[in-house]
Amino acid sequence: MTYDEARSLLETYTKSESLLRHAICVETAMRCYAKKFGEDEEKWAIVGLLHDFDYEKYPDEHPYRGAEILKEKGLDEDMIEAILGHANYTGVERKTLMAKTLFAVDELSGFLYAYALVRPTKNLKDIKLKSVKKKLKDKAFAKGVNREDIELGAKELGVDLGEHILFVAECLQNNAKAIGLEE
Template sequence: MSKLTLDRAKEILAKHTTEEHLFHHAAAVSAAMGAMAEAFGEDKDYWAAIGWLHDVDYEKFPDEHCHHVRELLSPEGVDEEDIKAIITHGYEITTDEAEPTSNLEKSLFAVDELTGIIQAYALMRPEKMEGMAVKSLKKKYKDKRFAAKCNREIIDKGVEKLGMELSEVMNYCIKGMTEHSDEIGL
C-alpha cells in the first residue's frame, strides 16, 4: 500500500460526506495538521491527508463516530497505521480503541477541536483569518461561552500530550488555516 496523499484523502472523503460544513472542517483540520507536520519536520502532505480524512465516518454514523473508520477505509486500501491514527482522535471521547502516541496522533487530537474555535473566531472578524493574533484568540478561548461546543478540556489534554504550549499550537493552526482560508470558507 502506498502512503496516503491529500488528493487520495479528498477523493475518499467525497464518497462518504456531503455536508459543506464537514468539508470546511476537514479543510481546517487538514491545514492545521500540515502546519503541525512542518513544526515536527514531518511530511506535510501526509499529515494533511490524515487531517482531511479524520471525520470520514461522522456524517453516516454521528453517534458511533470513530467506530466505522476501519470499515470505510480498509476497502479503499488505506494502511492500518493510518486508520489507527484517525481513530485515535476519538480516544476517551467516542472510543477507547487506541490512545494517541505519535506526534501525528497527538497533533490530530489537539487540533480537531481547536480549529473549531479558530473558525468561529474568524467568522466574527471582518478580515476573517487574515492577521489573526494568538493573543486575541487566547482571549476568546478563555471565554467558555464562546464556541461553547468546542471542548477545551480535550484541546488542553492534546496540547499537554504534545508537550507544547497552547499558544504554540494556536500559532501553527492559525498559520495553516490562513494559508488555506479559501478552502475552509474563510
C-alpha cells in the same frame, strides 16, 4: 491512498459544507505540523482530511465505521490508529506524533475558524493571543468545542498552548481561500 483518493472518499461520505470545511482546516493544520516536524506532509494531510469523513453518515458509529472502511481501502494502520485516537471515547491511546497532532489540532481548528468569523476582518491575521484565550474562557462562544481537549492536545503534543494556538492560526490563515476565509 493518494490525496486525491482521500478527497474523493471524503466528498462521497460528507455533504455538509461545515464538515467539509472542518476537514480542510484540520488537513491544513496537519500538513503544517508535518512540515514543522519533518514528517510526510501528504500522509498527515490525508489523516486530517479523513478524520471525520464517516461522521455525517454514521454519527453513532464514528470513528469506528470510518476505521473499518479505511482498513478495507488499505490505509496504513498508523493512520487508522491516529483517526481512532482523535476521539477520546474510543480509548485508543495516542502513541505517535501524528496521532497526538491530530488530537491537538482537531478542536482547535474548529475554534479558530469560529473565532475568525466573529472578527471584523473575518480572518486570522494579526490575532492577539490574549483575545483568543478570552474567547476560550467564554463557554457560550463556539460551545460545541471542547476546551479541555484543546488544552490536553497541546500538553500531549508537548507544545505551549499559546504557541500552538498562534501556529495553527497562521496555518489556517495561510490557506484562507480553501477554508472560506478569503481576504
